[in-house]
Amino acid sequence: MEFTLLFLAIAIVMVVAWWGPRPLALGLFAVVLLACVATYLHHATDTLKLSF
Amino acid sequence: MTRSSAITLNALGLYAVAMVLAVAFGAQLLLHELPCPLCLLQRIQFTVLAIGPVMNIRWGPRPSHYALSLLAAVAGAVVSSRQVLLHIMPGDAGYGTALFGYHYYTLALLAFIAAIVLLAAMLLFDRQFDEDRATQVGAAGAFAMSAVWLVIGLTALNVVSTLLECGFAACADNPLVYELLKR
Numbered sequence: 232m233e234f235t236l237l238f239l240a241i242a243i244v245m246v247v248a249w250w251g252p253r254p255l256a257l258g259l260f261a262v263v264l265l266a267c268v269a270t271y272l273h274h275a276t277d278t279l280k281l282s283f
Numbered sequence: 284m285t286r287s288s289a290i291t292l293n294a295l296g297l298y299a300v301a302m303v304l305a306v307a308f309g310a311q312l313l314l315h316e317l318p319c320p321l322c323l324l325q326r327i328q329f330t331v332l333a334i335g336p337v338m339n340i341r342w343g344p345r346p347s348h349y350a351l352s353l354l355a356a357v358a359g360a361v362v363s364s365r366q367v368l369l370h371i372m373p374g375d376a377g378y379g380t381a382l383f384g385y386h387y388y389t390l391a392l393l394a395f396i397a398a399i400v401l402l403a404a405m406l407l408f409d410r411q412f413d414e415d416r417a418t419q420v421g422a423a424g425a426f427a428m429s430a431v432w433l434v435i436g437l438t439a440l441n442v443v444s445t446l447l448e449c450g451f452a453a454c455a456d457n458p459l460v461y462e463l464l465k466r
């Protein structure tokens with residue numbers, strides 16, 4: 232579900248970047264990037280099985 | 284490099300991102316391989332990477348727009364590196380079908396590194412930032428506008444595809460069926 236929301240949020244940021252005010256697009260970009268990092272950290276809890 | 288050349292190169296960058304997203308869709312639909320959570324996150328970083336070029340085409344080239352794409356490319360490289368490390372053990376067959384001998388996440392890592400290098404190279408050309416911004420803002424040609432709407436369309440398709448795959452719950456680690464299409 233979180234990935235669907237991220238894709239939706241990015242599509243909205245793209246539309247705002249194209250049609251809306253620039254400061255709003257930059258602000259929304261920051262929110263989306265932070266959400267992406269948070270999603271990555273949430274999913275990065277598995278142990279890495281390294282060969283060394 | 285002139286302002287219009289930079290905008291053309293940004294449009295080409297958008298077409299490159301669109302190609303990556305289309306190939307990923309092709310693998311998903313033709314090979315019936317559903318993207319895993321990390322695979323989806325890499326697709327997401329490719330779409331985030333496209334926001335910088337969209338703004339460059341709309342508002343004219345600015346260093347801050349390239350910075351947005353650099354941040355997205357670094358984040359994408361981190362995600363794809365993690366997936367490469369998850370399958371680095373000898374004997375591990377990797378996740379999904381290999382394309383040209385490389386799995387999607389390995390190709391994604393190479394693409395993100397290439398994006399970082401190309402974005403840094405674009406920042407070397409100062410003349411694109413010098414011209415009067417008021418003259419050409421929003422005056423993108425059909426080539427650039429098509430690139431923008433192609434990427435927005437592919438991102439919207441990913442909204443639908445991911446909703447079908449994951450449904451309204453967390454995505455499966457190894458998805459085999461579309462959750463919303465299960466009978």
